[in-house]
Amino acid sequence: MLRDKSAIPQFSKRLSVRAIVAGILITLVTSGLVTVFQVISSINSNSKLLSSEILARVETYRSDVTYALIEGDAAAGIEVLKNISAPPFVIRAGLYHNDDQTLAETAKPASFRNRNFTGIADLVNNPIRELTLAVTEQDQVLGYLKLELDVRFRLERISSSIVHGMYLLLGQGVLISCVLAYFYLRYLIKPINEVARQIKESPITGNTQTLIGEKHLSRDDEIGILVREANRFIRLINETSSEKESALAAADQSYKSIADLLESLPHFINVKDTSGRLMLANKSFLKALKLNPETYIGADEDDFMTLIPEATRKMVKEADEDALALEIPVVLPEVEWKHADGSYMALEVRKIAISYRGQKAILSVAMDVTERKEHQARVQYLAYHDSLTGLPNRHLFLDRLDQALLRAERSGLYGALIFFDLDNFKNYNDTRGHLFGDEILANIASRLKETVRSQDTVARLGGDEFVVCMTELSEDEQTAKTLGGELAERIVSNLRKPLMIENFEVNISASLGIAYFNSYGLNASELLQHADMAMYKAKDSGRNKVIVFEDKMADAANRLRQLKADCKQALAEEQFFLVFQPQINSETKQIIGAEALIRWRHPERGVISPGEFIPLLEEAGLMTKVGQWVLKKSIETTADWHNQNLVHDGFKISINVSPQQFRQSGFADEVQSIIHDYSLEAQLINLEITESMIIDDIAHTASSMNDLRNIGINFSIDDFGTGYSNLNYLKQLPLDVIKVDQSFIRDLLNDQNSIAIVHTILTMAKQLKLTTIAEGVETNEQLLELKKMGCHVYQGYLYSPPVEAERFQQLLTD
Known part of the structure; x- marks a missing residue:
C-alpha cells in the first residue's frame, strides 16, 4: 500500500534529525567552552608556576647575587645571571644597583626569543611577563634583579595534553548525544510517529469506541496525556459525525416530507436561488403554467418569462429583491402569466426569503385568481351598468356627469342634461307583465343609443327613467340650446315610433x-x-313634450339652501333624533341587532329624510360633529337596554360612520372613551363603513379598523355591490358583516342579474367566513328567496320600519 507522502515530513524537518543535530551542536559548543576555560586556566596557572619556580631559583643563588652587588663584581654578576636564566622561559636577566646603574645583563639570542611556537602557546597575545626583585642585606636594599619570562615556552610543553583532553571531552559529548538521541527516538519520537500514523489512518466512522495508541494509554507522562487527549478528541469527532449523519438523514426525510406535501397542495409553488436559477417546482405549478420539469428545473427563470410584459417582469424582480432585503412576505396581488398558446392566467403571488438546502433562496407561492378576477370584473360591471339595458347606471352616470361639469367649467362650452321617463310604461308593465316591460326598456335603450352622438352618455337611472348627458355643444348659450332642443325632439320623435x-x-x-x-x-x-324638475313640468303640461329648466322651477333648490342654513342650528337645538331598525334572524325570528339611523325633526317642516339633509351636513362641514352625537347617543341607548337585560351579549348595534368622522385623528380613542363612559362591552358595537371610504385611503382605513378591532369593535361594509366592489379589500380589512344593498333586494324576484349579484355576494361572503345582512326586505317572497340562497339575517319593512327608542324597546319586550 502506498504511503501518503504528505504524512512524512522532509528529512531535515524530522524531529529525530533535529534532536541529533541539536545534541551534536550542544556538545561542540560545550566542549569548546570547556576547552577555552581549560586553556585560560592553564595559562593562568602556568604563569603562577613560572613565578614560583623562578623565585625558588633566585633564592638558590641569593648569596651570589648579594656578593656580586656588594663587591660590584660584574663578572660574578654575569655568572650568577646565567645560572638564574638557565631555564628556557627566562629570556632576559639584569642586575642593577639601587641607583639604577647596571652591574650585569644577559639575554637569550634573538633567534631563540623569536622562534615559532606550536599548540596553544601560539594563541597567547601577551606572553612576556616582567619580574623585579629587590636584593636586600640587613633590611638595606643593595639593588634590583630584573627578569623577563616568556610563558609560551612552558605552554608549548603542556599544549598536547590540553588538545588530547579537548578531543576526549568532544568524544564524550558525542557519545552522550547519541545515547540521548536513541532514548529520544525510542521513547518520544517513535510513540509520536505511531500516534500520528494511527490518527492519519483512523477513518471518521461515527464509532465512538475507536482507539489509537492503545499501548501508550497507561503511560503517566506527556505521551500518555497526548494519546488520551487524542482519543478523547477522536471520540468527540465521531460523536459529532454520528450526530451529523443523523441530522442529515432527518433533513433528507424532512425534505422528502416537505416535497410530498408541496406536491399535494393545489397552490403553485417554486423555489429559486438568488441568481434566478430554478431549484424546485411542484406539479401544480408546472401543470398550471404548462412547463416541462426537465427543462424548467435548473434553468434561469428569465428564460420562461419572455412572454410576460416587461413591466410585470420588473415587478416580479422588485418583489424578489424586497423579499431578500426585508425578509418578510411580499405579496403581488395580481400577476398576468401568458402561455405559449396566447392564453392568460391571473396569479396572486407571495414571496419570502428562505434557506433551501444550505443556501439562500426565494419561495414563491401562487394561486390562480383568474376566476375571482372575472367575478370581480363582472360584479364591478354590474355595479356600474344596468343589467337589463347595458347602459351606465346611476353611480357611473353621476361620475361622468361630474367629469362633464369640470370639462364645461374649464372649456366654457355649454352642455345639456336630458332627463325623461316613459309616459305610459306602467300600464304595459302592469298588464303585460315585467318581462314584457323589460323588453320595452331594452328597445328604448337601443333607440336612444342610435339617436345620440357618440360622445354623449346615455344611462338608465332605474325603472323607466333615462338620462342623456350632452357635452361640448357650443360657447354660445343660444346655439347650445338649439342643438340640445334638436336632440331632445329627435328622441321624442324616435320614441313615438311603435314597437x-x-x-x-x-x-x-x-x-x-x-x-x-x-x-x-x-x-x-x-x-x-x-332636469328632473323640468321633466315633471313636462308631465304636468300634458306629457310627450320637452321642457327646459327655468329658474322659477328652483323652489326646491331654494328649499335645500334654506335647509343647509337650518342644519347649523339643528345640532345645537337637539332637533336630531335616532330611530332603530331591527335586524332579524329569519330562523329564530329573534331580534339580534339594530341599525341606528338619524332623523331631523324640523320645527317648521316636520321630519326630514336623511337623504335630504346628510348631503347638506357634509357640505356644511358638520358631519363629524353629528357623527359624534350619533355614536354617543347610540351607545348610550344600547347601554341602557343592556342594563335592563333587554338585549343579550350577542346583540349588535350598527352605527353608520361617515368618512369625515372615520378619518378624524383620534377616532379610535374617542370610541373607546365613549364605551368606557357608558360601561358597554365593545363587542356589542358594529361600525358600518362604506366602500368609497375604503377605496379613498385603504392604508389608513386598515390601520384605524385594526386599532378598533383590538378593543373588540365589529365592522360591516354597507351597501355592498353598489360601489367599486374591489374584492381585494375584503381580505385586507378586519370585516365581520357584508350588507347586501336594498337595490338588489328590490328586484330580486324579477331580475336575473340581481339574483346573480346577490348569489355571488352571498357565496363570496361564505367563503370569506363573513356574515351577511340583507337590507330593504319588504315581502315574504323576498325573504324566502334569500333563505334559499343562505342569507338568514335581514332588516326591512317586512318586520318593522325604523322606530324610535321607546317603540324599539317595546319590540324587544314583545
Whole structure:
C-alpha cells in the first residue's frame, strides 16, 4: 500500500534529525567552552608556576647575587645571571644597583626569543611577563634583579595534553548525544510517529469506541496525556459525525416530507436561488403554467418569462429583491402569466426569503385568481351598468356627469342634461307583465343609443327613467340650446315610433326635461334635480313634450339652501333624533341587532329624510360633529337596554360612520372613551363603513379598523355591490358583516342579474367566513328567496320600519 507522502515530513524537518543535530551542536559548543576555560586556566596557572619556580631559583643563588652587588663584581654578576636564566622561559636577566646603574645583563639570542611556537602557546597575545626583585642585606636594599619570562615556552610543553583532553571531552559529548538521541527516538519520537500514523489512518466512522495508541494509554507522562487527549478528541469527532449523519438523514426525510406535501397542495409553488436559477417546482405549478420539469428545473427563470410584459417582469424582480432585503412576505396581488398558446392566467403571488438546502433562496407561492378576477370584473360591471339595458347606471352616470361639469367649467362650452321617463310604461308593465316591460326598456335603450352622438352618455337611472348627458355643444348659450332642443325632439320623435314586442304593437311616448350647464357652479345632484324638475313640468303640461329648466322651477333648490342654513342650528337645538331598525334572524325570528339611523325633526317642516339633509351636513362641514352625537347617543341607548337585560351579549348595534368622522385623528380613542363612559362591552358595537371610504385611503382605513378591532369593535361594509366592489379589500380589512344593498333586494324576484349579484355576494361572503345582512326586505317572497340562497339575517319593512327608542324597546319586550 502506498504511503501518503504528505504524512512524512522532509528529512531535515524530522524531529529525530533535529534532536541529533541539536545534541551534536550542544556538545561542540560545550566542549569548546570547556576547552577555552581549560586553556585560560592553564595559562593562568602556568604563569603562577613560572613565578614560583623562578623565585625558588633566585633564592638558590641569593648569596651570589648579594656578593656580586656588594663587591660590584660584574663578572660574578654575569655568572650568577646565567645560572638564574638557565631555564628556557627566562629570556632576559639584569642586575642593577639601587641607583639604577647596571652591574650585569644577559639575554637569550634573538633567534631563540623569536622562534615559532606550536599548540596553544601560539594563541597567547601577551606572553612576556616582567619580574623585579629587590636584593636586600640587613633590611638595606643593595639593588634590583630584573627578569623577563616568556610563558609560551612552558605552554608549548603542556599544549598536547590540553588538545588530547579537548578531543576526549568532544568524544564524550558525542557519545552522550547519541545515547540521548536513541532514548529520544525510542521513547518520544517513535510513540509520536505511531500516534500520528494511527490518527492519519483512523477513518471518521461515527464509532465512538475507536482507539489509537492503545499501548501508550497507561503511560503517566506527556505521551500518555497526548494519546488520551487524542482519543478523547477522536471520540468527540465521531460523536459529532454520528450526530451529523443523523441530522442529515432527518433533513433528507424532512425534505422528502416537505416535497410530498408541496406536491399535494393545489397552490403553485417554486423555489429559486438568488441568481434566478430554478431549484424546485411542484406539479401544480408546472401543470398550471404548462412547463416541462426537465427543462424548467435548473434553468434561469428569465428564460420562461419572455412572454410576460416587461413591466410585470420588473415587478416580479422588485418583489424578489424586497423579499431578500426585508425578509418578510411580499405579496403581488395580481400577476398576468401568458402561455405559449396566447392564453392568460391571473396569479396572486407571495414571496419570502428562505434557506433551501444550505443556501439562500426565494419561495414563491401562487394561486390562480383568474376566476375571482372575472367575478370581480363582472360584479364591478354590474355595479356600474344596468343589467337589463347595458347602459351606465346611476353611480357611473353621476361620475361622468361630474367629469362633464369640470370639462364645461374649464372649456366654457355649454352642455345639456336630458332627463325623461316613459309616459305610459306602467300600464304595459302592469298588464303585460315585467318581462314584457323589460323588453320595452331594452328597445328604448337601443333607440336612444342610435339617436345620440357618440360622445354623449346615455344611462338608465332605474325603472323607466333615462338620462342623456350632452357635452361640448357650443360657447354660445343660444346655439347650445338649439342643438340640445334638436336632440331632445329627435328622441321624442324616435320614441313615438311603435314597437313590436311578442307580436304586440306598443306605442310609447316620453316627457323630457332639459337643464343646460356651463360654469354656474352646480354640482351633479343639483343639475340632475333641475332636469328632473323640468321633466315633471313636462308631465304636468300634458306629457310627450320637452321642457327646459327655468329658474322659477328652483323652489326646491331654494328649499335645500334654506335647509343647509337650518342644519347649523339643528345640532345645537337637539332637533336630531335616532330611530332603530331591527335586524332579524329569519330562523329564530329573534331580534339580534339594530341599525341606528338619524332623523331631523324640523320645527317648521316636520321630519326630514336623511337623504335630504346628510348631503347638506357634509357640505356644511358638520358631519363629524353629528357623527359624534350619533355614536354617543347610540351607545348610550344600547347601554341602557343592556342594563335592563333587554338585549343579550350577542346583540349588535350598527352605527353608520361617515368618512369625515372615520378619518378624524383620534377616532379610535374617542370610541373607546365613549364605551368606557357608558360601561358597554365593545363587542356589542358594529361600525358600518362604506366602500368609497375604503377605496379613498385603504392604508389608513386598515390601520384605524385594526386599532378598533383590538378593543373588540365589529365592522360591516354597507351597501355592498353598489360601489367599486374591489374584492381585494375584503381580505385586507378586519370585516365581520357584508350588507347586501336594498337595490338588489328590490328586484330580486324579477331580475336575473340581481339574483346573480346577490348569489355571488352571498357565496363570496361564505367563503370569506363573513356574515351577511340583507337590507330593504319588504315581502315574504323576498325573504324566502334569500333563505334559499343562505342569507338568514335581514332588516326591512317586512318586520318593522325604523322606530324610535321607546317603540324599539317595546319590540324587544314583545
